[in-house]
Amino acid sequence: MIAPFFERLNKTAGLNFSPFYDAYDWGRLLEGMWISVELIACIIAVSLVIGVVGAGAQTSKSRVIRFLIAAYIEIFRNTPPIVQLLFFYFGLGAITPQVDMGGWYEPIIGSFGWAVIAIGIFGGSYNVEIFRSGIEAVPSTTTEAAESLGFSNFKIFVYITLPLAFRFCLPALTNNIISLAKTASLAYVIAVPEITYTLSSIWSDNVNVPEMMILLFAYYIILVAMIAKGMHLLEKRLALPGYGQ
Amino acid sequence: MSRSAAPQTDWTPDQPIIALKDVRKSFGHLEVLKGIDLHVMKGEVICIIGPSGSGKSTLIRTINGLTPVTAGSVKVEGQEVHDDKLDKLALRRKIGIVFQQYNLFPHRTVLQNVMMAPVLVLHENKREVEERARSLLAKVQLSGKEDAYPAQLSGGQQQRVAIARSLCMRPDVMLFDEVTAALDPEMVKEVLVTIKELAAEGMTCVLVTHEMGFAREVCDRVYFTDAGLIVESGPPKQVFGDPQDARTKEFLSKVL
Ligand SMILES: Nc1ncnc2c1ncn2[C@@H]1O[C@H](COP(=O)(O)OP(=O)(O)OP(=O)(O)O)[C@@H](O)[C@H]1O
Ligand SMILES: [Mg+2]
Numbered sequence: 001m002i003a004p005f006f007e008r009l010n011k012t013a014g015l016n017f018s019p020f021y022d023a024y025d026w027g028r029l030l031e032g033m034w035i036s037v038e039l040i041a042c043i044i045a046v047s048l049v050i051g052v053v054g055a056g057a058q059t060s061k062s063r064v065i066r067f068l069i070a071a072y073i074e075i076f077r078n079t080p081p082i083v084q085l086l087f088f089y090f091g092l093g094a095i096t097p098q099v100d101m102g103g104w105y106e107p108i109i110g111s112f113g114w115a116v117i118a119i120g121i122f123g124g125s126y127n128v129e130i131f132r133s134g135i136e137a138v139p140s141t142t143t144e145a146a147e148s149l150g151f152s153n154f155k156i157f158v159y160i161t162l163p164l165a166f167r168f169c170l171p172a173l174t175n176n177i178i179s180l181a182k183t184a185s186l187a188y189v190i191a192v193p194e195i196t197y198t199l200s201s202i203w204s205d206n207v208n209v210p211e212m213m214i215l216l217f218a219y220y221i222i223l224v225a226m227i228a229k230g231m232h233l234l235e236k237r238l239a240l241p242g243y244g245q
Numbered sequence: 246m247s248r249s250a251a252p253q254t255d256w257t258p259d260q261p262i263i264a265l266k267d268v269r270k271s272f273g274h275l276e277v278l279k280g281i282d283l284h285v286m287k288g289e290v291i292c293i294i295g296p297s298g299s300g301k302s303t304l305i306r307t308i309n310g311l312t313p314v315t316a317g318s319v320k321v322e323g324q325e326v327h328d329d330k331l332d333k334l335a336l337r338r339k340i341g342i343v344f345q346q347y348n349l350f351p352h353r354t355v356l357q358n359v360m361m362a363p364v365l366v367l368h369e370n371k372r373e374v375e376e377r378a379r380s381l382l383a384k385v386q387l388s389g390k391e392d393a394y395p396a397q398l399s400g401g402q403q404q405r406v407a408i409a410r411s412l413c414m415r416p417d418v419m420l421f422d423e424v425t426a427a428l429d430p431e432m433v434k435e436v437l438v439t440i441k442e443l444a445a446e447g448m449t450c451v452l453v454t455h456e457m458g459f460a461r462e463v464c465d466r467v468y469f470t471d472a473g474l475i476v477e478s479g480p481p482k483q484v485f486g487d488p489q490d491a492r493t494k495e496f497l498s499k500v501l
Contacts, residue, residue, distance in 0.1 A: 139348075141344065141346055141348045142348050142350065142351070144311060144344075144348065145344065145348035145349070145350075145407075146350070146362075147311065147337075148309060148311060148337060148340075148341075148342045149337065149361070149362035149366060149410070149411070149414060150333070150334045150337040150338055150362060150366040150367070150414070151362065151365070151366055152334075152366075155365060155366070159361070159365060160350060163352050164351065164352055167352065238352075240351050240352055240394055240396060241393075241394040241396065241397055242394055242395075242396030242397035242398075243351055243394070243396040
Protein backbone atom coordinates (compact mmCIF):
# COMPACT_ATOMS: atom_id res chain seq x y z
CA MET A 1 0.00 0.00 0.00
CA ILE A 2 1.02 3.57 -0.55
CA ALA A 3 -0.49 4.82 2.71
CA PRO A 4 2.39 3.56 4.94
CA PHE A 5 4.92 5.13 2.61
CA PHE A 6 3.31 8.56 2.83
CA GLU A 7 2.83 8.24 6.56
CA ARG A 8 6.53 7.52 6.94
CA LEU A 9 7.35 10.39 4.57
CA ASN A 10 5.35 12.69 6.83
CA LYS A 11 7.09 11.43 9.99
CA THR A 12 10.63 11.31 8.67
CA ALA A 13 10.81 14.10 6.09
CA GLY A 14 7.95 16.27 7.24
CA LEU A 15 6.29 16.11 3.82
CA ASN A 16 2.60 15.84 4.56
CA PHE A 17 0.60 14.40 1.65
CA SER A 18 -2.36 13.80 3.91
CA PRO A 19 -4.82 12.59 1.21
CA PHE A 20 -2.61 9.58 0.53
CA TYR A 21 -2.86 8.12 4.01
CA ASP A 22 -5.82 9.87 5.55
CA ALA A 23 -9.10 8.35 4.35
CA TYR A 24 -11.05 11.53 5.03
CA ASP A 25 -8.70 13.73 3.01
CA TRP A 26 -8.56 11.07 0.30
CA GLY A 27 -12.32 11.24 0.04
CA ARG A 28 -12.19 15.02 -0.17
CA LEU A 29 -9.51 14.89 -2.89
CA LEU A 30 -11.52 12.43 -5.00
CA GLU A 31 -14.65 14.50 -4.58
CA GLY A 32 -12.77 17.67 -5.57
CA MET A 33 -11.28 15.98 -8.62
CA TRP A 34 -14.66 14.64 -9.65
CA ILE A 35 -16.38 18.00 -9.31
CA SER A 36 -13.53 19.66 -11.18
CA VAL A 37 -13.87 17.22 -14.08
CA GLU A 38 -17.64 17.65 -14.06
CA LEU A 39 -17.29 21.41 -14.02
CA ILE A 40 -14.81 21.43 -16.88
CA ALA A 41 -16.97 19.07 -18.95
CA CYS A 42 -20.04 21.26 -18.44
CA ILE A 43 -18.14 24.44 -19.25
CA ILE A 44 -16.71 22.97 -22.43
CA ALA A 45 -20.14 21.68 -23.48
CA VAL A 46 -21.75 25.08 -22.92
CA SER A 47 -18.94 26.88 -24.74
CA LEU A 48 -19.20 24.52 -27.72
CA VAL A 49 -22.96 24.95 -28.03
CA ILE A 50 -22.54 28.72 -27.87
CA GLY A 51 -19.74 28.53 -30.41
CA VAL A 52 -21.77 26.55 -32.94
CA VAL A 53 -24.99 28.49 -32.48
CA GLY A 54 -23.17 31.83 -32.45
CA ALA A 55 -21.12 31.07 -35.54
CA GLY A 56 -24.24 29.85 -37.31
CA ALA A 57 -26.17 32.95 -36.28
CA GLN A 58 -23.31 35.12 -37.47
CA THR A 59 -24.04 34.02 -41.00
CA SER A 60 -27.59 35.29 -40.51
CA LYS A 61 -29.00 37.93 -42.80
CA SER A 62 -30.29 39.94 -39.85
CA ARG A 63 -28.03 42.84 -38.96
CA VAL A 64 -29.39 42.95 -35.43
CA ILE A 65 -28.39 39.34 -34.77
CA ARG A 66 -24.94 39.87 -36.23
CA PHE A 67 -24.47 43.02 -34.15
CA LEU A 68 -25.56 41.29 -30.94
CA ILE A 69 -23.10 38.50 -31.50
CA ALA A 70 -20.27 40.87 -32.32
CA ALA A 71 -21.06 42.82 -29.14
CA TYR A 72 -21.09 39.60 -27.10
CA ILE A 73 -17.70 38.60 -28.45
CA GLU A 74 -16.20 42.02 -27.80
CA ILE A 75 -17.47 42.17 -24.23
CA PHE A 76 -16.47 38.69 -23.17
CA ARG A 77 -13.14 38.55 -24.91
CA ASN A 78 -12.00 41.92 -23.64
CA THR A 79 -12.84 41.63 -19.97
CA PRO A 80 -11.23 39.34 -17.37
CA PRO A 81 -13.07 36.07 -16.82
CA ILE A 82 -12.91 36.55 -13.06
CA VAL A 83 -14.82 39.83 -13.38
CA GLN A 84 -17.40 38.05 -15.51
CA LEU A 85 -17.71 35.26 -12.95
CA LEU A 86 -18.21 37.70 -10.09
CA PHE A 87 -20.73 39.62 -12.18
CA PHE A 88 -22.78 36.52 -12.83
CA TYR A 89 -22.57 35.14 -9.32
CA PHE A 90 -23.05 38.28 -7.27
CA GLY A 91 -24.73 40.46 -9.85
CA LEU A 92 -27.21 38.13 -11.49
CA GLY A 93 -27.21 35.64 -8.64
CA ALA A 94 -28.73 38.25 -6.37
CA ILE A 95 -31.75 38.74 -8.57
CA THR A 96 -32.47 35.13 -9.52
CA PRO A 97 -35.43 33.52 -7.76
CA GLN A 98 -35.00 31.29 -4.73
CA VAL A 99 -36.67 27.91 -4.38
CA ASP A 100 -38.34 26.55 -1.29
CA MET A 101 -36.37 23.52 -0.13
CA GLY A 102 -38.88 22.70 2.61
CA GLY A 103 -38.05 25.20 5.29
CA TRP A 104 -35.03 26.96 3.88
CA TYR A 105 -34.45 28.74 0.59
CA GLU A 106 -31.80 28.06 -2.00
CA PRO A 107 -31.01 29.99 -5.14
CA ILE A 108 -32.31 28.26 -8.24
CA ILE A 109 -28.80 28.35 -9.65
CA GLY A 110 -26.00 27.42 -7.26
CA SER A 111 -22.35 28.37 -7.43
CA PHE A 112 -21.60 25.36 -9.66
CA GLY A 113 -24.32 26.48 -12.07
CA TRP A 114 -23.06 30.05 -12.16
CA ALA A 115 -19.50 28.89 -12.77
CA VAL A 116 -20.69 26.79 -15.73
CA ILE A 117 -22.72 29.66 -17.13
CA ALA A 118 -20.11 32.36 -16.62
CA ILE A 119 -17.02 30.46 -17.77
CA GLY A 120 -19.03 28.68 -20.47
CA ILE A 121 -20.14 32.00 -21.91
CA PHE A 122 -16.59 33.33 -21.63
CA GLY A 123 -15.22 30.32 -23.52
CA GLY A 124 -18.09 30.49 -26.00
CA SER A 125 -17.02 33.96 -27.09
CA TYR A 126 -13.73 32.49 -28.28
CA ASN A 127 -15.42 29.46 -29.80
CA VAL A 128 -17.70 31.62 -31.95
CA GLU A 129 -14.62 33.16 -33.54
CA ILE A 130 -12.91 29.79 -33.86
CA PHE A 131 -15.91 28.16 -35.52
CA ARG A 132 -16.39 31.18 -37.73
CA SER A 133 -12.88 30.90 -39.10
CA GLY A 134 -13.52 27.18 -39.64
CA ILE A 135 -16.73 27.93 -41.49
CA GLU A 136 -14.97 30.49 -43.64
CA ALA A 137 -12.42 27.85 -44.59
CA VAL A 138 -15.15 25.65 -46.11
CA PRO A 139 -15.02 26.31 -49.84
CA SER A 140 -18.19 27.96 -51.13
CA THR A 141 -18.00 25.61 -54.11
CA THR A 142 -18.61 22.66 -51.79
CA THR A 143 -21.70 24.17 -50.21
CA GLU A 144 -22.83 25.24 -53.67
CA ALA A 145 -22.71 21.63 -54.79
CA ALA A 146 -24.96 20.72 -51.87
CA GLU A 147 -27.27 23.59 -52.72
CA SER A 148 -27.53 22.31 -56.28
CA LEU A 149 -28.52 18.90 -54.94
CA GLY A 150 -31.48 20.47 -53.17
CA PHE A 151 -30.03 20.75 -49.65
CA SER A 152 -31.74 23.45 -47.60
CA ASN A 153 -29.53 26.04 -45.91
CA PHE A 154 -30.03 24.29 -42.60
CA LYS A 155 -29.05 20.89 -44.03
CA ILE A 156 -26.02 22.41 -45.71
CA PHE A 157 -24.93 23.81 -42.36
CA VAL A 158 -25.49 20.58 -40.45
CA TYR A 159 -24.20 18.04 -42.97
CA ILE A 160 -21.55 19.90 -44.91
CA THR A 161 -20.37 23.14 -43.35
CA LEU A 162 -20.24 22.09 -39.72
CA PRO A 163 -18.42 18.75 -40.13
CA LEU A 164 -15.80 20.38 -42.35
CA ALA A 165 -15.50 23.56 -40.27
CA PHE A 166 -15.09 21.44 -37.15
CA ARG A 167 -12.17 19.60 -38.70
CA PHE A 168 -10.54 22.80 -39.93
CA CYS A 169 -10.73 24.51 -36.55
CA LEU A 170 -9.84 21.54 -34.37
CA PRO A 171 -6.29 22.74 -33.54
CA ALA A 172 -7.55 26.17 -32.41
CA LEU A 173 -10.40 24.51 -30.58
CA THR A 174 -7.99 22.27 -28.69
CA ASN A 175 -6.11 25.33 -27.46
CA ASN A 176 -9.28 26.99 -26.26
CA ILE A 177 -10.56 23.88 -24.54
CA ILE A 178 -7.29 23.50 -22.65
CA SER A 179 -7.36 27.15 -21.71
CA LEU A 180 -10.94 26.73 -20.46
CA ALA A 181 -10.00 23.70 -18.37
CA LYS A 182 -7.48 25.91 -16.61
CA THR A 183 -9.85 28.86 -16.33
CA ALA A 184 -12.37 26.58 -14.63
CA SER A 185 -10.23 26.81 -11.47
CA LEU A 186 -11.55 30.36 -11.06
CA ALA A 187 -14.73 28.76 -9.75
CA TYR A 188 -12.70 28.60 -6.54
CA VAL A 189 -13.56 32.23 -5.79
CA ILE A 190 -17.28 31.50 -5.63
CA ALA A 191 -16.69 28.40 -3.49
CA VAL A 192 -17.43 25.68 -6.00
CA PRO A 193 -15.93 22.65 -4.24
CA GLU A 194 -13.69 21.70 -7.14
CA ILE A 195 -10.06 20.67 -6.85
CA THR A 196 -8.48 24.02 -6.01
CA TYR A 197 -11.09 24.77 -3.40
CA THR A 198 -10.84 21.27 -1.90
CA LEU A 199 -7.06 21.30 -1.70
CA SER A 200 -7.12 24.72 -0.10
CA SER A 201 -9.43 23.46 2.61
CA ILE A 202 -7.17 20.46 3.09
CA TRP A 203 -4.10 22.65 3.43
CA SER A 204 -5.76 24.97 5.88
CA ASP A 205 -6.65 21.94 8.02
CA ASN A 206 -3.22 20.34 7.83
CA VAL A 207 -0.93 23.31 7.20
CA ASN A 208 0.63 21.51 4.25
CA VAL A 209 0.40 24.19 1.58
CA PRO A 210 3.52 23.32 -0.47
CA GLU A 211 2.63 19.65 -0.67
CA MET A 212 -0.95 20.35 -1.72
CA MET A 213 0.27 22.93 -4.25
CA ILE A 214 2.42 20.21 -5.78
CA LEU A 215 -0.64 17.97 -5.96
CA LEU A 216 -2.61 20.75 -7.60
CA PHE A 217 0.07 21.32 -10.23
CA ALA A 218 0.32 17.60 -10.87
CA TYR A 219 -3.44 17.34 -11.23
CA TYR A 220 -3.59 20.05 -13.87
CA ILE A 221 -0.57 18.81 -15.76
CA ILE A 222 -2.07 15.34 -16.00
CA LEU A 223 -5.53 16.66 -16.85
CA VAL A 224 -4.28 18.97 -19.59
CA ALA A 225 -2.11 16.18 -21.00
CA MET A 226 -5.14 13.93 -21.11
CA ILE A 227 -7.29 16.53 -22.86
CA ALA A 228 -4.54 17.21 -25.37
CA LYS A 229 -4.17 13.50 -26.03
CA GLY A 230 -7.91 13.08 -26.40
CA MET A 231 -8.16 15.96 -28.86
CA HIS A 232 -5.22 14.61 -30.79
CA LEU A 233 -6.92 11.23 -31.10
CA LEU A 234 -10.10 12.96 -32.24
CA GLU A 235 -8.13 14.90 -34.82
CA LYS A 236 -6.64 11.67 -36.11
CA ARG A 237 -9.99 9.94 -36.19
CA LEU A 238 -11.63 12.76 -38.11
CA ALA A 239 -8.76 13.24 -40.52
CA LEU A 240 -9.93 13.08 -44.12
CA PRO A 241 -8.07 10.26 -45.86
CA GLY A 242 -5.92 11.64 -48.64
CA TYR A 243 -6.91 15.24 -47.92
CA GLY A 244 -4.17 17.82 -48.14
CA GLN A 245 -1.48 15.31 -49.09
CA MET B 246 -41.93 6.79 -54.06
CA SER B 247 -41.74 10.11 -52.35
CA ARG B 248 -41.99 12.25 -55.48
CA SER B 249 -44.30 15.11 -54.79
CA ALA B 250 -46.82 16.20 -57.39
CA ALA B 251 -45.34 18.35 -60.12
CA PRO B 252 -46.28 22.02 -59.82
CA GLN B 253 -49.09 23.08 -62.09
CA THR B 254 -47.88 24.34 -65.44
CA ASP B 255 -49.23 23.87 -68.92
CA TRP B 256 -45.89 22.60 -70.07
CA THR B 257 -45.92 19.55 -72.35
CA PRO B 258 -42.88 17.51 -73.38
CA ASP B 259 -43.05 18.80 -76.94
CA GLN B 260 -42.18 22.27 -75.68
CA PRO B 261 -38.63 23.29 -74.72
CA ILE B 262 -37.59 21.76 -71.40
CA ILE B 263 -35.31 24.76 -70.88
CA ALA B 264 -36.24 28.14 -72.26
CA LEU B 265 -34.26 31.34 -71.66
CA LYS B 266 -35.68 34.60 -72.91
CA ASP B 267 -33.70 37.83 -72.95
CA VAL B 268 -31.74 36.83 -69.85
CA ARG B 269 -29.59 39.59 -68.43
CA LYS B 270 -27.20 39.48 -65.54
CA SER B 271 -25.03 42.19 -64.05
CA PHE B 272 -22.51 41.96 -61.27
CA GLY B 273 -22.53 45.54 -60.03
CA HIS B 274 -21.78 47.61 -63.12
CA LEU B 275 -20.43 44.70 -65.09
CA GLU B 276 -23.07 43.31 -67.44
CA VAL B 277 -22.09 39.70 -67.99
CA LEU B 278 -25.19 38.43 -69.80
CA LYS B 279 -26.70 40.91 -72.23
CA GLY B 280 -29.88 39.27 -73.38
CA ILE B 281 -29.58 35.53 -73.89
CA ASP B 282 -32.19 33.49 -75.75
CA LEU B 283 -31.75 29.77 -75.63
CA HIS B 284 -33.97 26.74 -75.70
CA VAL B 285 -33.39 23.06 -75.24
CA MET B 286 -35.79 20.27 -76.15
CA LYS B 287 -36.14 17.11 -74.14
CA GLY B 288 -33.38 14.68 -75.04
CA GLU B 289 -31.28 17.30 -76.78
CA VAL B 290 -27.61 17.77 -76.10
CA ILE B 291 -26.42 21.31 -76.54
CA CYS B 292 -22.97 22.77 -76.16
CA ILE B 293 -22.02 26.28 -75.21
CA ILE B 294 -18.63 27.40 -76.42
CA GLY B 295 -16.90 30.72 -76.29
CA PRO B 296 -13.91 32.63 -74.99
CA SER B 297 -13.04 32.80 -71.32
CA GLY B 298 -15.04 35.39 -69.43
CA SER B 299 -17.82 35.48 -72.01
CA GLY B 300 -20.36 34.44 -69.36
CA LYS B 301 -20.75 30.71 -70.02
CA SER B 302 -20.62 29.69 -66.37
CA THR B 303 -22.94 32.51 -65.39
CA LEU B 304 -25.36 31.40 -68.08
CA ILE B 305 -25.44 27.76 -67.06
CA ARG B 306 -25.81 28.71 -63.38
CA THR B 307 -28.91 30.77 -64.06
CA ILE B 308 -30.61 27.60 -65.32
CA ASN B 309 -30.72 25.97 -61.88
CA GLY B 310 -31.10 29.23 -60.02
CA LEU B 311 -27.61 29.27 -58.49
CA THR B 312 -27.05 32.72 -59.97
CA PRO B 313 -30.06 35.04 -59.88
CA VAL B 314 -30.80 36.94 -63.07
CA THR B 315 -31.16 40.70 -63.33
CA ALA B 316 -33.85 40.55 -66.00
CA GLY B 317 -35.49 38.11 -68.38
CA SER B 318 -37.01 34.71 -67.90
CA VAL B 319 -35.60 31.24 -67.34
CA LYS B 320 -38.12 28.43 -67.55
CA VAL B 321 -37.50 24.79 -66.81
CA GLU B 322 -40.39 22.52 -67.74
CA GLY B 323 -42.53 25.61 -68.02
CA GLN B 324 -41.69 26.80 -64.51
CA GLU B 325 -40.10 30.18 -63.98
CA VAL B 326 -36.82 29.54 -62.13
CA HIS B 327 -36.32 33.07 -60.89
CA ASP B 328 -39.59 33.36 -59.08
CA ASP B 329 -39.57 33.90 -55.33
CA LYS B 330 -42.47 31.51 -54.94
CA LEU B 331 -40.64 28.73 -56.74
CA ASP B 332 -40.05 25.52 -54.83
CA LYS B 333 -36.25 25.38 -55.11
CA LEU B 334 -36.14 21.73 -54.13
CA ALA B 335 -38.58 20.76 -56.88
CA LEU B 336 -36.36 22.57 -59.37
CA ARG B 337 -33.10 21.11 -58.16
CA ARG B 338 -34.26 17.53 -58.16
CA LYS B 339 -35.00 18.05 -61.86
CA ILE B 340 -31.62 19.54 -62.72
CA GLY B 341 -28.24 18.04 -62.01
CA ILE B 342 -25.10 20.14 -62.32
CA VAL B 343 -21.47 19.11 -62.44
CA PHE B 344 -18.71 21.65 -61.94
CA GLN B 345 -15.16 22.03 -63.13
CA GLN B 346 -13.75 21.39 -59.65
CA TYR B 347 -15.95 18.30 -58.88
CA ASN B 348 -16.85 19.74 -55.45
CA LEU B 349 -17.36 16.39 -53.75
CA PHE B 350 -17.97 16.31 -50.02
CA PRO B 351 -14.48 15.52 -48.72
CA HIS B 352 -15.67 14.09 -45.39
CA ARG B 353 -17.88 11.45 -46.96
CA THR B 354 -16.98 8.31 -48.84
CA VAL B 355 -17.72 7.96 -52.53
CA LEU B 356 -20.84 5.93 -51.83
CA GLN B 357 -22.05 8.41 -49.20
CA ASN B 358 -21.44 11.29 -51.58
CA VAL B 359 -23.75 9.67 -54.10
CA MET B 360 -26.37 8.63 -51.55
CA MET B 361 -26.59 11.76 -49.42
CA ALA B 362 -28.97 13.92 -51.41
CA PRO B 363 -31.65 11.30 -52.20
CA VAL B 364 -31.62 10.15 -48.58
CA LEU B 365 -31.40 13.50 -46.81
CA VAL B 366 -33.24 15.71 -49.25
CA LEU B 367 -35.78 13.41 -50.86
CA HIS B 368 -36.10 11.10 -47.83
CA GLU B 369 -35.98 8.07 -50.05
CA ASN B 370 -35.52 4.57 -48.72
CA LYS B 371 -31.86 4.07 -47.86
CA ARG B 372 -31.62 0.56 -49.27
CA GLU B 373 -33.11 1.56 -52.59
CA VAL B 374 -30.82 4.56 -52.82
CA GLU B 375 -27.79 2.45 -52.02
CA GLU B 376 -28.69 -0.04 -54.71
CA ARG B 377 -29.10 2.76 -57.21
CA ALA B 378 -25.88 4.46 -56.07
CA ARG B 379 -23.88 1.26 -56.49
CA SER B 380 -25.20 0.65 -59.95
CA LEU B 381 -24.49 4.27 -60.95
CA LEU B 382 -20.94 3.92 -59.66
CA ALA B 383 -20.60 0.75 -61.69
CA LYS B 384 -21.89 2.61 -64.70
CA VAL B 385 -19.19 5.29 -64.35
CA GLN B 386 -16.59 2.52 -63.95
CA LEU B 387 -15.99 3.09 -60.25
CA SER B 388 -17.01 -0.23 -58.74
CA GLY B 389 -14.67 -1.00 -55.89
CA LYS B 390 -14.16 2.66 -54.99
CA GLU B 391 -17.35 2.95 -52.93
CA ASP B 392 -15.53 3.26 -49.62
CA ALA B 393 -12.73 5.52 -50.79
CA TYR B 394 -12.69 9.19 -49.84
CA PRO B 395 -12.70 11.83 -52.58
CA ALA B 396 -9.13 12.93 -51.89
CA GLN B 397 -7.96 9.37 -52.52
CA LEU B 398 -9.21 9.46 -56.10
CA SER B 399 -7.78 10.97 -59.28
CA GLY B 400 -9.43 14.02 -60.76
CA GLY B 401 -11.13 11.98 -63.45
CA GLN B 402 -12.47 9.53 -60.90
CA GLN B 403 -13.73 12.36 -58.70
CA GLN B 404 -15.48 13.93 -61.63
CA ARG B 405 -17.22 10.66 -62.43
CA VAL B 406 -18.35 10.41 -58.80
CA ALA B 407 -19.76 13.92 -59.14
CA ILE B 408 -21.68 12.82 -62.22
CA ALA B 409 -23.02 9.73 -60.41
CA ARG B 410 -23.96 11.93 -57.45
CA SER B 411 -26.06 14.15 -59.68
CA LEU B 412 -27.62 11.22 -61.51
CA CYS B 413 -28.68 9.58 -58.26
CA MET B 414 -31.25 12.37 -57.92
CA ARG B 415 -32.73 11.11 -61.21
CA PRO B 416 -32.71 14.52 -62.87
CA ASP B 417 -34.44 15.36 -66.13
CA VAL B 418 -31.63 17.64 -67.22
CA MET B 419 -27.87 17.60 -66.64
CA LEU B 420 -25.71 20.70 -66.75
CA PHE B 421 -21.96 20.37 -67.19
CA ASP B 422 -19.69 23.37 -66.69
CA GLU B 423 -16.27 22.67 -68.18
CA VAL B 424 -16.14 19.38 -66.36
CA THR B 425 -12.92 18.29 -68.06
CA ALA B 426 -11.07 21.60 -67.87
CA ALA B 427 -9.20 20.71 -64.68
CA LEU B 428 -8.25 17.21 -65.78
CA ASP B 429 -5.10 15.74 -67.23
CA PRO B 430 -5.55 14.75 -70.87
CA GLU B 431 -5.68 11.02 -70.19
CA MET B 432 -8.53 11.52 -67.72
CA VAL B 433 -10.53 13.77 -69.99
CA LYS B 434 -11.48 10.84 -72.16
CA GLU B 435 -12.95 8.70 -69.37
CA VAL B 436 -15.21 11.55 -68.30
CA LEU B 437 -16.27 12.35 -71.84
CA VAL B 438 -17.12 8.69 -72.41
CA THR B 439 -19.45 8.84 -69.42
CA ILE B 440 -21.17 11.96 -70.72
CA LYS B 441 -21.46 10.48 -74.19
CA GLU B 442 -23.21 7.42 -72.76
CA LEU B 443 -25.63 9.65 -70.92
CA ALA B 444 -26.37 11.60 -74.05
CA ALA B 445 -26.93 8.39 -75.96
CA GLU B 446 -29.45 7.27 -73.35
CA GLY B 447 -31.50 10.36 -74.09
CA MET B 448 -30.54 12.55 -71.14
CA THR B 449 -31.06 16.22 -71.85
CA CYS B 450 -27.64 17.83 -71.48
CA VAL B 451 -26.30 21.36 -71.51
CA LEU B 452 -22.53 21.40 -71.71
CA VAL B 453 -20.09 24.23 -71.46
CA THR B 454 -16.95 22.85 -72.97
CA HIS B 455 -13.60 23.59 -74.53
CA GLU B 456 -13.47 20.12 -76.08
CA MET B 457 -14.36 21.09 -79.61
CA GLY B 458 -13.98 17.58 -81.00
CA PHE B 459 -16.36 16.29 -78.40
CA ALA B 460 -18.85 19.10 -79.02
CA ARG B 461 -18.80 18.36 -82.71
CA GLU B 462 -19.39 14.67 -82.18
CA VAL B 463 -21.99 14.66 -79.43
CA CYS B 464 -24.02 17.85 -79.65
CA ASP B 465 -27.27 18.44 -81.44
CA ARG B 466 -26.74 22.16 -81.34
CA VAL B 467 -23.88 24.49 -80.53
CA TYR B 468 -24.17 27.97 -79.08
CA PHE B 469 -21.23 30.32 -79.43
CA THR B 470 -21.14 33.08 -76.82
CA ASP B 471 -19.02 36.18 -76.80
CA ALA B 472 -19.15 39.12 -74.38
CA GLY B 473 -22.47 38.09 -72.88
CA LEU B 474 -24.31 37.45 -76.13
CA ILE B 475 -25.08 34.41 -78.21
CA VAL B 476 -23.37 35.28 -81.42
CA GLU B 477 -24.16 32.17 -83.37
CA SER B 478 -25.95 28.88 -82.94
CA GLY B 479 -26.79 25.88 -85.03
CA PRO B 480 -25.91 22.26 -85.68
CA PRO B 481 -22.23 21.58 -85.01
CA LYS B 482 -21.57 20.84 -88.65
CA GLN B 483 -22.63 24.34 -89.56
CA VAL B 484 -21.07 26.24 -86.66
CA PHE B 485 -17.75 24.45 -86.87
CA GLY B 486 -17.71 23.88 -90.63
CA ASP B 487 -19.16 27.11 -91.90
CA PRO B 488 -19.25 29.78 -89.19
CA GLN B 489 -21.09 32.93 -90.24
CA ASP B 490 -19.96 35.46 -87.65
CA ALA B 491 -16.47 36.94 -87.68
CA ARG B 492 -16.09 36.41 -83.91
CA THR B 493 -16.95 32.74 -84.23
CA LYS B 494 -14.45 32.36 -87.03
CA GLU B 495 -11.75 34.04 -84.99
CA PHE B 496 -12.45 31.95 -81.88
CA LEU B 497 -12.52 28.69 -83.82
CA SER B 498 -9.31 29.50 -85.65
CA LYS B 499 -7.63 29.84 -82.25
CA VAL B 500 -8.93 26.66 -80.64
CA LEU B 501 -9.16 24.20 -83.52
N1 LIG C 1 -19.89 36.31 -58.53
C1 LIG C 1 -19.34 37.20 -59.38
N2 LIG C 1 -19.14 38.47 -59.01
C2 LIG C 1 -18.60 39.37 -59.87
N3 LIG C 1 -18.23 39.09 -61.12
C3 LIG C 1 -18.40 37.84 -61.55
C4 LIG C 1 -18.96 36.83 -60.71
N4 LIG C 1 -19.02 35.66 -61.41
C5 LIG C 1 -18.52 35.96 -62.63
N5 LIG C 1 -18.14 37.24 -62.73
C6 LIG C 1 -17.59 37.90 -63.92
O1 LIG C 1 -18.44 37.64 -64.99
C7 LIG C 1 -17.70 37.42 -66.18
C8 LIG C 1 -18.13 36.11 -66.81
O2 LIG C 1 -17.74 35.06 -65.96
P1 LIG C 1 -18.04 33.54 -66.27
O3 LIG C 1 -17.45 32.75 -65.18
O4 LIG C 1 -19.48 33.37 -66.54
O5 LIG C 1 -17.23 33.34 -67.62
P2 LIG C 1 -16.92 32.00 -68.39
O6 LIG C 1 -17.37 32.21 -69.80
O7 LIG C 1 -17.46 30.84 -67.68
O8 LIG C 1 -15.34 31.95 -68.38
P3 LIG C 1 -14.36 30.68 -68.27
O9 LIG C 1 -14.30 30.06 -69.64
O10 LIG C 1 -13.05 31.28 -67.89
O11 LIG C 1 -14.91 29.77 -67.24
C9 LIG C 1 -16.24 37.50 -65.82
O12 LIG C 1 -15.77 38.77 -66.16
C10 LIG C 1 -16.26 37.31 -64.32
O13 LIG C 1 -15.20 38.03 -63.74
MG1 LIG D 1 -16.64 29.19 -66.57
